[in-house]
Structure formats: C-alpha cells, structure tokens
Amino acid sequence: MTAQEERPAAIEASRIEKSFGGVRALAGASFSAVAGEVHALVGENGAGKSTLIRVIGGRLRPDGGAVRLKGQALDFGRPDAANALGAWTVFQELTLFPWMTVAENLLLGREPRGRLGLIETRRMEERAEEVLAGLGITHIDPRALVEDIALAERQIVEIVRVITRDPSILLLDEPTSSLVEREVEWLFERIGELRARGAAIIFTSHRWNEVKSIADRITVFRNGAEVGTYAELPEDEAVRLMTGQRMETLFPKPPPLPATEKVLELNGLSGPGVDKVSLSLHKGEVLGVGGLAGHGHRQLFFMLFGAEKPGGGTIAVENKIVRIRSPREAVRCGVGLALVPEDRKTEGLLLEMSVRENLTLSVLRRVSRAGIIRPAAESDAARRMIERLQIRAQGPGSRVGTLSGGNQQKVLLGRWLLADCHIMLLYDVTRGVDVATKHELYELIMRLAREGRSILFYSSDAEELARLSHRVLVMREGRIAAELSGDELSAETIVAAALRDSVAA
Numbered sequence: 198m199t200a201q202e203e204r205p206a207a208i209e210a211s212r213i214e215k216s217f218g219g220v221r222a223l224a225g226a227s228f229s230a231v232a233g234e235v236h237a238l239v240g241e242n243g244a245g246k247s248t249l250i251r252v253i254g255g256r257l258r259p260d261g262g263a264v265r266l267k268g269q270a271l272d273f274g275r276p277d278a279a280n281a282l283g284a285w286t287v288f289q290e291l292t293l294f295p296w297m298t299v300a301e302n303l304l305l306g307r308e309p310r311g312r313l314g315l316i317e318t319r320r321m322e323e324r325a326e327e328v329l330a331g332l333g334i335t336h337i338d339p340r341a342l343v344e345d346i347a348l349a350e351r352q353i354v355e356i357v358r359v360i361t362r363d364p365s366i367l368l369l370d371e372p373t374s375s376l377v378e379r380e381v382e383w384l385f386e387r388i389g390e391l392r393a394r395g396a397a398i399i400f401t402s403h404r405w406n407e408v409k410s411i412a413d414r415i416t417v418f419r420n421g422a423e424v425g426t427y428a429e430l431p432e433d434e435a436v437r438l439m440t441g442q443r444m445e446t447l448f449p450k451p452p453p454l455p456a457t458e459k460v461l462e463l464n465g466l467s468g469p470g471v472d473k474v475s476l477s478l479h480k481g482e483v484l485g486v487g488g489l490a491g492h493g494h495r496q497l498f499f500m501l502f503g504a505e506k507p508g509g510g511t512i513a514v515e516n517k518i519v520r521i522r523s524p525r526e527a528v529r530c531g532v533g534l535a536l537v538p539e540d541r542k543t544e545g546l547l548l549e550m551s552v553r554e555n556l557t558l559s560v561l562r563r564v565s566r567a568g569i570i571r572p573a574a575e576s577d578a579a580r581r582m583i584e585r586l587q588i589r590a591q592g593p594g595s596r597v598g599t600l601s602g603g604n605q606q607k608v609l610l611g612r613w614l615l616a617d618c619h620i621m622l623l624y625d626v627t628r629g630v631d632v633a634t635k636h637e638l639y640e641l642i643m644r645l646a647r648e649g650r651s652i653l654f655y656s657s658d659a660e661e662l663a664r665l666s667h668r669v670l671v672m673r674e675g676r677i678a679a680e681l682s683g684d685e686l687s688a689e690t691i692v693a694a695a696l697r698d699s700v701a702a
Contacts, residue, residue, distance in 0.1 A: 204231040206268065207366050207397035208253060213262035215248055222248040223259065224421035230414075232365070235388060235398045237408045240418035240439050241631040242601040246401050247289070249418075250368045253399070254286035255279030266366060283365030287372050289629055290542070291355050295344035300325035302343055303358050328361055333383060336491070348375045348540055349490040349657075353383075360387055367391060367398045373407055374629040375539065377490045377657045378692060385411055403631050404658065405432045440633045448664035449639050451483050452647045459516065460532060460651050461501075461620055466510035470496035472675035473510065478620070478651050483642065485666030486655040488695040493675035494655050495539075498624050501653070502536040503527040514620075528559065528616055535559075535613030537606065539625040545609045548598030552590050553579035555597045555608050559616035582611040586641065603634030610641065621645060623654045627661065639665060659688040671695050 208230040215223040223245045230236040238246040251257040253264055258274035265271065272278035279285075293302045300322045301308075309320040325339035334357070337350050346354075352375045359367065367388075373381050388398055388411060402408055408415060409432070417424040417438040424438050461478040470493040478484050486494055499505040501512065503521040511518050514532065521527045527534040538544040546555055556579045557564055564574040579593040586607045590600055597608055606626050613621065623642070627635045642665065646652060656662045662669050668682040671694040679694035681687075 204233055206230075207232045207266065208399070209265040210249065210253060211263050213249060213252055213264070214260040215252065215257065216260060221421055223252070223262075225262070226418070226422050228416060228423060230366075230397045230399060232397050233392055233395045234413040235392055235400055235411050237412035237415045238399060238401045238418060239408060239415060239435060241633050242603060244418040244439070244631075245421040246418050247370050248421075250286060250370050250399065250401070253279070253366075254284055254368050256286070280362075284368065285359045285362050285364040285366070286368040287356050287359050287370065289371035289374055291351055293343045293351055293355055293358075295342070297343060298322075298339065299337060299341055299343060299346065299354055300339040302354060303328060303339070303361070305358075329357065332357060332360070332387065347491055347495065349377065349380060352376060353380065356384060356387070360391070364391070365396050367396055369398065369400045371401055371403070371629050373402055373404065375490075375625070375657065378659065379489055379696075381407065403627075403629065403635065405435065405632070406660070436632055439631075448661075449643045451665060451667050452481065452643060454479060454482055454667060460514065461534075461653075462513040462516075463501075464511045464513070466497070466500065466507055466512065468496065468500055468505060468507040468509070470675050471500060471507070474672075474675070474677055475510075476670060476677065478653055480651055481646050481649050482668070483646050483652040483654055483666045485662040485669035486653060486672060487659060487662045487669055487691045488672040488678065490657065492672045492695075494672055495624065496675075497672070498536060498538075498622050498653070498655060501527065501534055501622055504536070528613075528618060532620055533613075533616060533618035534620045534622060535616065535618035536622040537609045537613070537624060537626050539628055541602070541605050541609060542598075546597050546605060548596070550597060551594045552583065552588065552597050552600070552608055553593035556582050556593075556611050556615060559612045578615060582615055585614075586611050587637070601631075601634065602628075603630045603638060606630065606638060607641070619650050621650055621652050623652060625655055625657055627656065627658070659691040662691055663688045 206229060210228040213223045213226045226245055226249055228249060240246050252259050255271065255276040255278050266282040266284055269282060303325045304321055308316045309324060311317050322339050329337055329339060334353060337346065337353065343351055356372055372384060391398060400411060414426055414428055415430050416426045417435060419439055458480045459477050460480050463474055463476050466474045474497060488494065496505055500507050503523045503526050512521060542548060553576060557575050560578065564571055564578055576593055583593060588607045589604050597605060627638055630638065642652060654666060663686055668680060669686055669691055670677050671679040671691055673695060681690055
C-alpha cells in the first residue's frame with residue numbers, strides 16, 4: 198500500500214454527472230483524496246475541474262453520482278452541509294463583497310458584537326488586523342474597501358477568510374491565478390501548515406511549476422472525466438494527457454524586430470503608483486513588464502489607456518506628444534492604444550451580452566446607420582473576427598459569459614483588432630487560462646507582432662515574460678528597476694531584479 202492509501206479517505210466522489218443545457222461538464226467523473234495530502238487537479242478549461250470542486254463543496258447538485266466527505270454522504274447543493282463536514286472552498290471567481298471593507302469580508306458572520314447585538318466596528322477592524330498579521334500580511338489595510346484594493350490582494354483576503362475557518366478539506370480553485378511568486382510562496386507555506394495538521398487540500402492551477410512543487414498526487418481530467426492519478430508526472434506527458442496530443446513547444450519565439458521605429462515613448466510619466474517612468478516601444482516589439490504585484494504595473498497600463506490621470510511627464514505616439522484623458526481618446530490616438538485587462542469579467546466584458554455585441558462595441562459607428570445598428574453588418578464583422586481568432590463559441594449570438602477564459606480573452610482582443618488598434622496593452626491575459634489555450638494566445642501575440650503591431654505585455658509569470666518578450670522592464674516602487682534583454686533575460690533575472698532592495702535613481 199502507498200502512504201496515501203494508508204490514510205483515511207477525506208473525499209470519495211463516484212461517477213459524478215453534470216450537464217448545463219447541452220454541455221456535458223462531468224461525464225461519470227470519479228475522484229478520491231486522503232487526509233494530509235495536497236492533490237492537484239489538472240486539465241484544460243472545460244475539462245470539469247471547477248465543476249467537480251463546486252459539487253464537492255456543496256455548491257452544485259449533480260445529475261448523478263455520489264460524494265462522501267470523511268465517510269459521510271454529502272447533501273448536494275448545500276454549501277453549509279459541506280462546511281459542517283469541514284470542507285471550504287476558495288474560488289477563482291472571487292466571492293467578496295466589493296462595497297464592504299476587508300475586515301467586514303474577513304469576519305462576515307463572525308463579527309464581534311456588543312450587549313445589544315450591534316457590530317463593534319473598531320473591535321472588528323482590530324481583530325481583522327490581528328488575523329492578517331498572524332498570517333504574515335501587513336500590506337493590506339483592513340479598513341480599505343475591497344473594491345479599492347488590487348486583484349492580488351482581494352485573492353489573498355479570499356484565501357485568509359477560508360483558512361481562518363480551519364478547514365479539514367480545503368478546495369482551492371485557481372488560487373494563484375492573480376498572485377506573483379512571493380505571494381504564491383506565502384500561500385504554499387499556509388498549505389504546508391494545513392497538510393501537516395492532516396487536512397486534505399485539493400489544488401488546481403494552470404502553472405505546471407506550481408503543481409509540480411506542491412502536489413503529492415496529480416489527477417488529470419479531460420472532457421469531464423478523470424484520465425488517471427499519478428504520483429510523478431512529467432509536464433510533456435501531462436500536456437498529452439490533458440489535450441490528447443503532444444505539444445512540441447509551449448512558448449513560440451518572438452519574431453525578429455523589423456526596425457527600430459518607435460511607436461510609443463514615455464518620458465518621466467508620473468501619477469498614483471507610477472514614478473517618473475520612461476520607456477520606448479518599437480513597431481512589432483513585444484515589450485514585457487514584470488515585477489512584484491503592487492509596484493505600479495496596473496496603474497501604468499490604466500494611465501496609458503486613459504482610465505487613470507497622470508500627474509506629470511509626457512506620452513508620445515509616433516513622435517507626437519499626446520494627452521490621453523479617456524479610453525476613447527486612447528483608442529483614437531494615432532495608431533490606437535487598446536487595453537485587455539486582467540479581470541476580463543468585471544473590467545472588459547459585458548457577460549450577459551452576446552459574443553457579437555462584445556466584439557463590435559468598439560466599432561458601433563461602422564456597423565450603424567443614422568444611429569441604428571445594422572444587424573447584417575454587425576454579424577458579418579463579428580463572424581470574420583471569430584474565424585480569424587478561432588473563437589470557440591456556438592455562434593456570434595452566444596452569451597459571452599458562457600465561453601471559456603481563453604475564448605473570452607480572444608473576444609477582448611478581437612474587439613480592439615476590429616477597431617484597428619496597433620498598440621496592444623495586454624495585462625496578464627493568460628491568467629486562469631489552461632495550457633493549450635495559453636499556447637493559442639501566445640501564437641496570437643506573436644502573429645500580431647509579425648503584423649507590425651506593438652505589444653506592451655505584463656504577466657505575473659516570470660517564465661512567460663522571459664520566453665515571449667524581446668525586452669523586459671522590471672518595475673519596483675513605481676519605477677523601472679531594470680531592463681533585461683538578450684542573454685541576461687531569464688525568469689531568474691526577472692525575479693532577482695524585482696527583489697532588489699532599491700531602485701536606481
């Protein structure tokens with residue numbers, strides 16, 4: 198018997214079936230995990246991992262099958278029943294209330310109350326500060342509104358809220374998708390502590406180095422069913438099992454730079470979170486931007502897109518100084534600047550609207566006459582972009598919220614390609630995207646560069662930056678800490694530059 202088989206079963210899921218309309222999400226999937234192990238679920242988007250986690254966590258009622266948690270049958274469709282058995286879930290799609298403070302979210306349902314049953318706000322904030330500090334978190338203000346903190350910080354708050362419940366079964370659905378290396382290390386330390394106490398941790402990630410470093414066992418899913426469970430699994434074999442085909446290389450090489458023609462130049466750009474940033478972006482270049490979260494990357498991208506106001510410095514497009522005061526001005530500015538944000542669901546897409554409507558938002562004048570949309574022109578423009586980007590959807594009329602993460606990103610890219618934007622601001626576009634779809638997005642980025650479009654590319658994955666960029670600028674404290682290129686460009690040098698104690702003046 199293996200060490201895992203000798204331990205008591207924490208999760209036993211047998212022949213789980215679940216369909217959403219005509220889409221079969223789980224096709225007789227079975228899965229088991231034992232106490233005191235980290236068990237990774239891997240597979241493409243749509244393979245069934247998240248659906249299985251929602252079933253085990255009591256969020257979904259399956260069409261068939263059974264689940265036992267610590268030997269007891271789970272009452273499906275009731276999260277409180279799973280909680281009562283010690284199972285808690287951290288979701289990729291955050292469940293925090295944005296209009297409430299960090300403290301209110303952390304202690305929801307456990308607020309300190311006075312004699313009359315009223316919540317004592319000061320005590321709650323002090324308690325939240327103690328909880329965060331006890332877990333080594335000092336950079337998140339418990340009094341801040343959740344909507345005002347960065348996405349990575351929201352993810353940490355979501356994780357802390359669940360960890361403080363002392364779960365015996367912890368379900369982590371893409372918990373690292375918005376975290377950088379230092380924050381991932383923090384999470385893995387917490388996972389190690391829970392594992393040492395005998396908790397079973399179920400972990401999903403599209404970053405293979407994370408799976409490899411933390412998982413005791415790995416179960417591969419494809420098309421709604423498990424392919425197999427492994428104690429050791431090389432990455433190339435995992436990709437073959439997940440996709441049904443071999444992938445010779447994950448990272449395509451950036452195309453040669455055709456010229457040194459500058460299309461975007463910043464000189465001393467400053468503003469909230471950004472301090473005297475100067476850079477140049479050339480035609481056909483993929484210019485990476487990296488560093489630890491919270492050091493000005495997001496503010497820089499939003500400033501260039503006109504969503505945040507700069508406090509000083511200049512922006513030049515094709516050698517002409519411009520003032521960008523809104524996203525509309527950014528798109529219409531010279532060759533056009535377009536932003537694909539990290540949080541596609543809240544900052545990029547209108548989830549209840551169709552693929553066609555989301556694609557053509559940027560060109561409504563082109564597909565309208567006298568202020569009235571021409572359905573034939575709109576559908577024709579959408580179909581051409583769907584074919585060009587190979588967007589997998591049932592049709593242009595499909596609701597964009599039903600698409601996988603990778604196809605949603607393609608819709609956002611397609612929107613700006615329809616507007617003929619030539620400077621693409623891509624902010625963590627592969628976050629939460631599976632390995633096969635990542636490869637498609639990588640190829641698309643390289644194709645855009647070959648067409649002469651210029652890419653400013655931020656990623657929380659240092660390996661991704663190193664492999665896909667001509668150069669990488671590392672930001673720290675809102676400034677450019679290092680510029681890496683050629684032989685000095687690697688994931689290790691990017692991380693090392695981000696961790697330096699100071700920034701050159």
